[in-house]
Amino acid sequence: xxxxxxxxxxxxxxxxxxxxxxxxxxxxxxxxxxxxxxxxxxxxxxxxxxxxxxxxxxxxxxxxxxxxxxxxxxxxxxxxxxxxxxxxxxxxxxxxxxxxxxxxxxxxxxxxxxxxxxxxxxxxxxxxxxxxxxxxxxxxxxxxxxxxxxxxxxxxxxxxxxxxxxxxxxxxxxxxxxxxxxxxxxxxxxxxxxxxxxxxxxxxxxxxxxxxxxxxxxxxxxxxxxxxxxxxxxxxxxxxxxxxxxxxxxxxxxxxxxxxxxxxxxxxxxxxxxxxxxxxxxxxxxxxxxxxxxxxxxxxxxxxxxxxxxxxxxxxxxxxxxxxxxxxxxxxxxxxxxxxxxxxxxxxxxxxxxxxxxxxxxxxxxxxxxxxxxxxxxxxxxxxxxxxxxxxxxxxxxxxxxx
Amino acid sequence: xxxxxxxxxxxxxxxxxxxxxxxxxxxxxxxxxxxxxxxxxxxxxxxxxxxxxxxxxxxxxxxxxxxxxxxxxxxxxxxxxxxxxxxxxxxxxxxxxxxxxxxxxxxxxxxxxxxxxxxxxxxxxxxxxxxxxxxxxxxxxxxxxxxxxxxxxxxxxxxxxxxxxxxxxxxxxxxxxxxxxxxxxxxxxxxxxxxxxxxxxxxxxxxxxxxxxxxxxxxxxxxxxxxxxxxxxxxxxxxxxxxxxxxxxxxxxxxxxxxxxxxxxxxxxxxxxxxxxxxxxxxxxxxxxxxxxxxxxxxxxxxxxxxxx
Numbered sequence: 001x002x003x004x005x006x007x008x009x010x011x012x013x014x015x016x017x018x019x020x021x022x023x024x025x026x027x028x029x030x031x032x033x034x035x036x037x038x039x040x041x042x043x044x045x046x047x048x049x050x051x052x053x054x055x056x057x058x059x060x061x062x063x064x065x066x067x068x069x070x071x072x073x074x075x076x077x078x079x080x081x082x083x084x085x086x087x088x089x090x091x092x093x094x095x096x097x098x099x100x101x102x103x104x105x106x107x108x109x110x111x112x113x114x115x116x117x118x119x120x121x122x123x124x125x126x127x128x129x130x131x132x133x134x135x136x137x138x139x140x141x142x143x144x145x146x147x148x149x150x151x152x153x154x155x156x157x158x159x160x161x162x163x164x165x166x167x168x169x170x171x172x173x174x175x176x177x178x179x180x181x182x183x184x185x186x187x188x189x190x191x192x193x194x195x196x197x198x199x200x201x202x203x204x205x206x207x208x209x210x211x212x213x214x215x216x217x218x219x220x221x222x223x224x225x226x227x228x229x230x231x232x233x234x235x236x237x238x239x240x241x242x243x244x245x246x247x248x249x250x251x252x253x254x255x256x257x258x259x260x261x262x263x264x265x266x267x268x269x270x271x272x273x274x275x276x277x278x279x280x281x282x283x284x285x286x287x288x289x290x291x292x293x294x295x296x297x298x299x300x301x302x303x304x305x306x307x308x309x310x311x312x313x314x315x316x317x318x319x320x321x322x323x324x325x326x327x328x329x330x331x332x333x334x335x336x337x338x339x340x341x342x343x344x345x346x347x348x349x350x351x352x353x354x355x356x357x358x359x360x361x362x363x364x365x366x367x368x369x370x371x372x373x374x375x376x377x378x379x380x381x382x383x384x385x386x387x388x389x390x391x392x393x394x395x396x397x398x399x400x401x402x403x
Numbered sequence: 404x405x406x407x408x409x410x411x412x413x414x415x416x417x418x419x420x421x422x423x424x425x426x427x428x429x430x431x432x433x434x435x436x437x438x439x440x441x442x443x444x445x446x447x448x449x450x451x452x453x454x455x456x457x458x459x460x461x462x463x464x465x466x467x468x469x470x471x472x473x474x475x476x477x478x479x480x481x482x483x484x485x486x487x488x489x490x491x492x493x494x495x496x497x498x499x500x501x502x503x504x505x506x507x508x509x510x511x512x513x514x515x516x517x518x519x520x521x522x523x524x525x526x527x528x529x530x531x532x533x534x535x536x537x538x539x540x541x542x543x544x545x546x547x548x549x550x551x552x553x554x555x556x557x558x559x560x561x562x563x564x565x566x567x568x569x570x571x572x573x574x575x576x577x578x579x580x581x582x583x584x585x586x587x588x589x590x591x592x593x594x595x596x597x598x599x600x601x602x603x604x605x606x607x608x609x610x611x612x613x614x615x616x617x618x619x620x621x622x623x624x625x626x627x628x629x630x631x632x633x634x635x636x637x638x639x640x641x642x643x644x645x646x647x648x649x650x651x652x653x654x655x656x657x658x659x660x661x662x663x664x665x666x667x668x669x670x671x672x673x674x675x676x677x678x679x680x681x682x683x684x685x686x687x688x689x690x691x692x693x694x695x696x697x698x699x700x701x702x703x704x705x706x707x708x709x710x711x712x
Binding site: 086112 | 606608609611612613614615616617618619620622623626627630631
């Protein structure tokens with residue numbers, strides 16, 4: 001009963017988050033480049049990308065820990081761009097947890113409630129600790145807890161405030177695989193239970209896909225593609241998404257013909273067909289992709305048909321057995337190496353290294369991308385010595401200028 | 404113990420100070436300790452013992468001035484306390500004031516150097532050098548310089564009189580003000596440096612987390628930054644308070660003080676060197692030592708540093 005009265009001071013439900021043309025530049029590089037994003041209330045949204053893609057910066061902008069160079073940020077329709085972190089109805093679960101080392105676990109969880117002068121903070125904090133099953137460690141110091149427990153305390157400390165928007169900055173990054181899977185399920189459960197809007201930042205594609213309703217793949221400060229996990233996986237639109245989210249076989253060639261249903265791309269003399277509605281561009285050079293598990297391996301040349309693409313003969317250069325499936329690398333002259341995942345559904349039907357094989361796939365399973373894969377090294381690493389040297393110099397210059 | 408406070412660890416270091424481990428007994432450790440122990444026995448324990456003996460001595464009946472014999476005259480203590488009660492009190496008041504002022508000046512200084520200048524390593528280094536720079540000049544010289552600056556003909560007094568902030572017959576040298584000022588000035592680096600050392604290691608992610616949890620900057624300082632810098636504050640206050648209590652330069656007539664501002668150090672000096680009342684001087688020295696030790700123990704206990712270490 002007491003809980004209900006004080007609950008009124010909390011967000012009733014999650015709030016929408018909108019980023020409008022947000023750009024963030026640091027001396028020497030642009031972390032976020034004209035990003036626009038709408039996250040509906042109550043959804044579990046994941047920002048997925050490699051390190052240095054700008055996803056953590058996006059999160060820090062929303063939390064108010066960084067100021068955007070340009071653009072607006074709206075939470076629940078209210079412009080919060082010019083407000084400070086402590087004025088925003090947003091809480092963050094930090095990657096490092098950042099639990100206050102001089103306070104007990106309970107005081108950590110109560111911190112936000114007390115700042116907002118919410119009655120019954122003690123009871124609410126205890127409830128939140130019970131939610132993450134840590135009621136028994138309330139009086140300990142964070143340093144006395146294991147990594148997984150600290151992570152749960154960090155989660156409780158944020159969730160207890162019932163923020164309109166909860167930001168998760170790779171909160172599972174420091175946990176081992178088993179604990180990670182367990183926490184992923186728990187997080188998802190908590191989100192559904194409390195109905196908040198979650199914005200989750202991660203570089204783990206599996207994590208993003210299992211947890212989120214909507215995934216946005218970020219690369220070099222821009223969103224490459226956004227959608228439901230299945231949609232992103234089954235019809236990627238850029239080569240980055242096709243290779244970052246799972247594996248893909250990609251072939252680039254010129255469009256040699258098109259009908260209403262399919263476009264035909266000729267690669268090294270072979271005709272590859274893609275359904276028109278699964279291809280982003282329909283003329284010029286087009287990259288065709290196919291997921292390895294959609295590719296079928298044959299000993300003899302399969303019958304040609306308009307709904308199947310056949311390549312071969314090729315030679316198996318590697319076969320690695322992983323229990324549930326076998327991964328083959330097939331070298332097809334002119335096409336390069338093709339990855340094939342074959343389910344081990346029958347006994348003893350395995351190709352081995354050096355065998356001559358054909359590969360085929362359903363035309364409907366292929367997808368056409370908007371760009372061609374970059375030849376080598378998709379992006380310059382931020383930790384590459386040249387970049388570090390440039391950043392250091394620019395930092396120094398900025399320092400001298402400010403002085 | 405009291406001096407545990409000097410082992411100021413990083414605030415909020417992820418791992419608490421190394422757990423006490425069971426050390427295997429090693430003869431090497433003993434050999435390494437030996438020179439230090441010998442030195443301390445020779446130059447600390449022996450003089451201390453001699454000081455205790457001296458403090459109970461009585462004058463030889465009919466002897467010269469400064470001639471004393473071994474005895475157990477506890478009255479020495481009673482006498483010095485009743486005679487120099489005001490000086491003892493004044494010492495602690497001046498030292499406390501200087502500690503408070505040094506903290507008020509030193510903390511913001513340390514905060515700026517350790518936190519705000521973190522992004523500008525060059526300026527941070529320069530500020531640190533400036534903080535330490537006074538050590539390159541003898542403190543006697545620096546104190547004399549202050550005496551000149553505060554002198555009756557000096558520009559400080561002149562300017563204050565012109566602005567009619569002080570009456571025309573007022574003066575600064577020899578006043579409690581100039582003594583406390585001198586003490587504050589002298590011990591400011593001792594206050595600022597330990598605080599700087601803890602703030603410099605302060606993990607700013609805690610500050611961000613505080614802001615994220617609805618705490619405004621003032622509350623973040625009160626609830627997060629300051630508690631995490633307490634080890635430095637304790638070290639700084641001890642390094643200021645202890646030597647300031649026994650200081651006899653600033654309060655001396657030759658420098659910033661006068662007979663009205665004499666502190667325990669001045670009284671001890673006078674008894675040892677001028678009055679040649681060695682037992683009284685020794686008793687005063689021991690009283691000074693013991694009272695500092697007791698005050699500091701209470702202080703460290705109450706500030707709860709055990710929790711932080």
